[in-house]
Amino acid sequence: MIHAENLSRIFVHHHTSPGLLGSIQGLFSRTSEEFHAVDKISFHIGEGEFVGYLGPNGAGKSTTIKMLTGILVPSAGEVTVNGISPSRDRIRHSQQIGVVFGQRTQLWWDLPPRDAFDLLGKVYRVDRHELKQKIDFFVEMLQLSSFLCLPVRKLSLGQRMRCELTAALLHQPRVLFLDEPTIGLDITAKEVIRSFLKYLNREKRTTILLTTHDLGDVEELCKRVIVIDRGQIIHDSDLFTLRRHFGHRRLAMFDLEQESPIYLPAYAVEVKREGKRLWIEFDGDQLRMPDLISEISRQASISDLSIQEIEIGRVIKQIYSRT
Amino acid sequence: MFINLQAYLTFARLAFQRQNAYRVANWAGLFTNIFFLFFRASLFESIYPSGTTIGGLNVKQALSYVCLTQAILMVIPQWGVIGVDEDIRSGQIATHLSRPINYYLSTLSQRLGSSAFFLLFRTLPILGIGAFVGFLFLPTSIARAALFLLSTFLGAWIAISIHFLAELSAFWMESSRGIKMLFNGLINFFSGMIIPVTFFPESVRQISRFLPFEYTLNTPTLLYLDKGGNVLHALLAQLTWIGILWIVCTILLSYGERKLVVHGG
Amino acid sequence: MINLYISLLMAQIKGQMSYKKSFVLELIGYLVVNIIDLFVIYFIFLKFPSIKGWSMGEVYYLYGVASVSYAIAQLFAESLEKVPELIRTGEFDHFLIRPRSPILQIMPLSFRLNRIGRLIQGAIALSLAFPILQLELNCEKVMLFMIAVFSAVIVYFGLFLAGAAFCFWTIQSSEALNAFTYGGVELSKYPITIYRPWMRRLFLYIVPVGFVSYYPAIAFLEKSDPLGGPLWASYFSPVIAIIFAMVTWLFWKLGVNHYQSTGS
Numbered sequence: 001m002i003h004a005e006n007l008s009r010i011f012v013h014h015h016t017s018p019g020l021l022g023s024i025q026g027l028f029s030r031t032s033e034e035f036h037a038v039d040k041i042s043f044h045i046g047e048g049e050f051v052g053y054l055g056p057n058g059a060g061k062s063t064t065i066k067m068l069t070g071i072l073v074p075s076a077g078e079v080t081v082n083g084i085s086p087s088r089d090r091i092r093h094s095q096q097i098g099v100v101f102g103q104r105t106q107l108w109w110d111l112p113p114r115d116a117f118d119l120l121g122k123v124y125r126v127d128r129h130e131l132k133q134k135i136d137f138f139v140e141m142l143q144l145s146s147f148l149c150l151p152v153r154k155l156s157l158g159q160r161m162r163c164e165l166t167a168a169l170l171h172q173p174r175v176l177f178l179d180e181p182t183i184g185l186d187i188t189a190k191e192v193i194r195s196f197l198k199y200l201n202r203e204k205r206t207t208i209l210l211t212t213h214d215l216g217d218v219e220e221l222c223k224r225v226i227v228i229d230r231g232q233i234i235h236d237s238d239l240f241t242l243r244r245h246f247g248h249r250r251l252a253m254f255d256l257e258q259e260s261p262i263y264l265p266a267y268a269v270e271v272k273r274e275g276k277r278l279w280i281e282f283d284g285d286q287l288r289m290p291d292l293i294s295e296i297s298r299q300a301s302i303s304d305l306s307i308q309e310i311e312i313g314r315v316i317k318q319i320y321s322r323t
Numbered sequence: 324m325f326i327n328l329q330a331y332l333t334f335a336r337l338a339f340q341r342q343n344a345y346r347v348a349n350w351a352g353l354f355t356n357i358f359f360l361f362f363r364a365s366l367f368e369s370i371y372p373s374g375t376t377i378g379g380l381n382v383k384q385a386l387s388y389v390c391l392t393q394a395i396l397m398v399i400p401q402w403g404v405i406g407v408d409e410d411i412r413s414g415q416i417a418t419h420l421s422r423p424i425n426y427y428l429s430t431l432s433q434r435l436g437s438s439a440f441f442l443l444f445r446t447l448p449i450l451g452i453g454a455f456v457g458f459l460f461l462p463t464s465i466a467r468a469a470l471f472l473l474s475t476f477l478g479a480w481i482a483i484s485i486h487f488l489a490e491l492s493a494f495w496m497e498s499s500r501g502i503k504m505l506f507n508g509l510i511n512f513f514s515g516m517i518i519p520v521t522f523f524p525e526s527v528r529q530i531s532r533f534l535p536f537e538y539t540l541n542t543p544t545l546l547y548l549d550k551g552g553n554v555l556h557a558l559l560a561q562l563t564w565i566g567i568l569w570i571v572c573t574i575l576l577s578y579g580e581r582k583l584v585v586h587g588g
Numbered sequence: 589m590i591n592l593y594i595s596l597l598m599a600q601i602k603g604q605m606s607y608k609k610s611f612v613l614e615l616i617g618y619l620v621v622n623i624i625d626l627f628v629i630y631f632i633f634l635k636f637p638s639i640k641g642w643s644m645g646e647v648y649y650l651y652g653v654a655s656v657s658y659a660i661a662q663l664f665a666e667s668l669e670k671v672p673e674l675i676r677t678g679e680f681d682h683f684l685i686r687p688r689s690p691i692l693q694i695m696p697l698s699f700r701l702n703r704i705g706r707l708i709q710g711a712i713a714l715s716l717a718f719p720i721l722q723l724e725l726n727c728e729k730v731m732l733f734m735i736a737v738f739s740a741v742i743v744y745f746g747l748f749l750a751g752a753a754f755c756f757w758t759i760q761s762s763e764a765l766n767a768f769t770y771g772g773v774e775l776s777k778y779p780i781t782i783y784r785p786w787m788r789r790l791f792l793y794i795v796p797v798g799f800v801s802y803y804p805a806i807a808f809l810e811k812s813d814p815l816g817g818p819l820w821a822s823y824f825s826p827v828i829a830i831i832f833a834m835v836t837w838l839f840w841k842l843g844v845n846h847y848q849s850t851g852s
């Protein structure tokens with residue numbers, strides 16, 4: 001569906017010396033510096049995939065998204081979405097994608113969402129009857145009815161986000177790009193959005209590319225994660241492999257019969273203790289689970305035990321710090 | 324009443340520096356300014372029957388009038404925003420009013436700081452060009468030039484106060500744009516920017532004498548040309564209007580403040 | 589396509605009307621501002637005998653045509669002045685994501701109904717001109733009038749477009765184009781013969797605002813042309829206007845291309 005090959009984007013910064021003299025000098029010669037925002041990245045995303053696109057700030061995430069959505073032309077390399085080049089065939093390409101920007105609205109500030117939907121229906125040339133069906137569907141699924149007639153400027157962030165999603169999906173795009181859609185939302189609002197996105201991906205097989213800093217999003221929604229840093233892809237795998245690869249650190253919680261100090265073997269460290277409850281983080285590659293259990297049970301009786309996956313955020317942080 | 328002069332001078336200086344950062348935009352504006360100089364001057368250049376004096380001005384004086392008004396119309400703002408509307412609508416005004424600084428004076432100082440920038444980077448270039456192409460004759464004496472500058476400063480004060488007043492309407496309306504449009508139209512016309520005030524028919528002249536607008540551009544311009552009648556009277560008239568407008572602005576501002584407190588903006 | 593434009597427009601107007609008080613005040617304010625301008629011409633003719641051989645009625649005609657044309661162009665194209673802001677906030681990107689021409693999407697954004705004030709003013713100027721001139725309207729004259737308005741609208745539209753396109757390269761300098769848009773209508777108020785040669789040539793042949801206002805007017809008013817232009821010049825106006833508009837449209841496309849290639 002989304003195919004990128006040796007995709008690059010170079011920005012040229014011109015430096016002019018400060019002051020009036022510098023400006024005049026700048027008319028004749030300027031020092032320029034090339035900045036590789038995106039440096040020969042390649043990936044392929046199949047139809048129906050739900051991919052998280054992560055990276056620290058300034059890594060090249062938004063530049064990539066801009067190239068995928070047709071806002072920026074690549075400096076080098078190829079990119080196609082459903083076989084169509086975003087920059088060469090802008091009109092056809094934009095008909096098949098939907099985009100939601102978390103930080104900016106695509107709706108009209110003084111108009112109620114209902115009017116905005118009608119307008120976008122016309123922009124995307126959606127058949128009137130179909131449009132009405134779609135709007136009814138979204139109104140019900142995302143519970144928009146209570147504020148459908150209020151101007152957008154009066155909506156809360158959560159309400160507005162649900163409308164933005166609707167707006168992006170009215171024309172049934174095959175690919176949905178989400179740029180930090182849950183930023184600033186409270187947990188309930190996030191839940192609504194997330195469950196809707198899951199539904200969309202599962203039932204309608206919409207390909208979704210999500211950039212986010214919210215690792216809860218990643219954990220709940222993404223089956224695959226691509227990590228970019230300093231313009232290059234440093235990791236591309238499904239979530240399970242991600243954890244396996246870097247998540248060799250695991251977390252075990254022990255409930256002991258009595259409060260007693262425990263001497264831990266190598267590669268294990270106590271991270272928290274609450275009375276008789278003990279949290280131990282250990283390196284799954286170096287220390288086998290059964291060995292840890294037997295070592296602890298030698299020192300105290302274990303009444304209960306649970307193993308948790310390491311938090312994905314810590315995994316991602318590790319990836320960042322590795323490069 | 325002790326006025327914190329240093330604070331206001333700082334406001335002015337910062338505004339000057341801020342304007343200085345937009346020098347490129349200023350060149351663009353100067354470009355447009357110059358075109359309008361030629362538009363307006365060309366009209367009088369071609370319609371004056373030779374050797375005549377009309378409305379008290381001969382052709383050279385009329386051209387100078389046009390050149391001068393074009394040169395100082397950014398220093399003595401004929402349009403534009405001074406931030407009051409923005410402050411009111413964003414709610415920032417509450418913060419400003421809670422500070423131990425007179426909001427009217429601080430806004431005034433800021434715009435005067437910008438005016439200082441325009442004096443250097445608009446007025447001087449335009450006067451230079453005007454003199455070069457023969458629109459402008461140079462001041463008869465340094466005293467006259469100084470008088471012109473003083474009167475320009477006073478005129479700027481008046482104009483800024485008028486814009487302040489217009490933007491205060493944002494307290495009671497969703498947007499001050501309508502009122503501003505009205506005021507801008509009145510200022511543009513009665514200040515002599517479109518045609519010299521001396522060309523108004525006497526009936527209109529009678530009215531404009533009792534309005535503050537002609538004391539913005541017209542007064543300093545006529546003083547430069549030595550056509551402004553009694554110098555002292557002219558300056559006094561400007562000072563009077565400064566006083567009146569200051570009082571009105573202060574009163575309206577306090578009404579607006581009260582509305583804020585009662586309604587919470 | 590027109591359907592979409594109208595819908596976007598209606599939405600805009602509806603949005604504006606939600607600010608009722610301002611809306612009415614702006615309407616009145618703008619009308620007043622423009623009416624004052626008409627008085628300016630009157631005052632000039634009180635003191636001066638003529639403007640390079642043009643009488644008051646004739647100047648009112650010229651002015652009326654200029655105002656009407658500019659008002660019409662303004663109603664459609666004024667939103668293009670918002671382009672620098674749209675680029676700065678990143679909102680311009682939204683237009684590139686949708687399967688429609690950005691120009692079409694931008695045009696309804698800042699549709700200010702109060703601009704009708706200038707249209708009314710232009711109509712008033714014309715209605716002042718006709719009784720003074722006591723002209724007989726015939727087919728040819730009506731045609732000349734329509735040619736004048738049509739051509740001027742197109743040239744002004746092109747100017748707005750060029751002004752917006754300019755912003756793709758430099759946002760700060762965008763004000764420079766005002767010299768041609770606002771300047772253009774200012775210049776068209778009076779016969780082009782009053783201006784110095786370099787300015788005359790600039791606005792006749794390069795930015796043809798002067799051409800499309802002057803030649804149809806002298807044909808309509810049956811005046812002689814001291815510049816010695818050919819008789820068919822007035823009928824050539826639409827062609828010149830369209831060529832000019834196409835050039836500015838190309839300039840716009842270049843600008844969008846530049847934006848997509850450099851991501852400024």
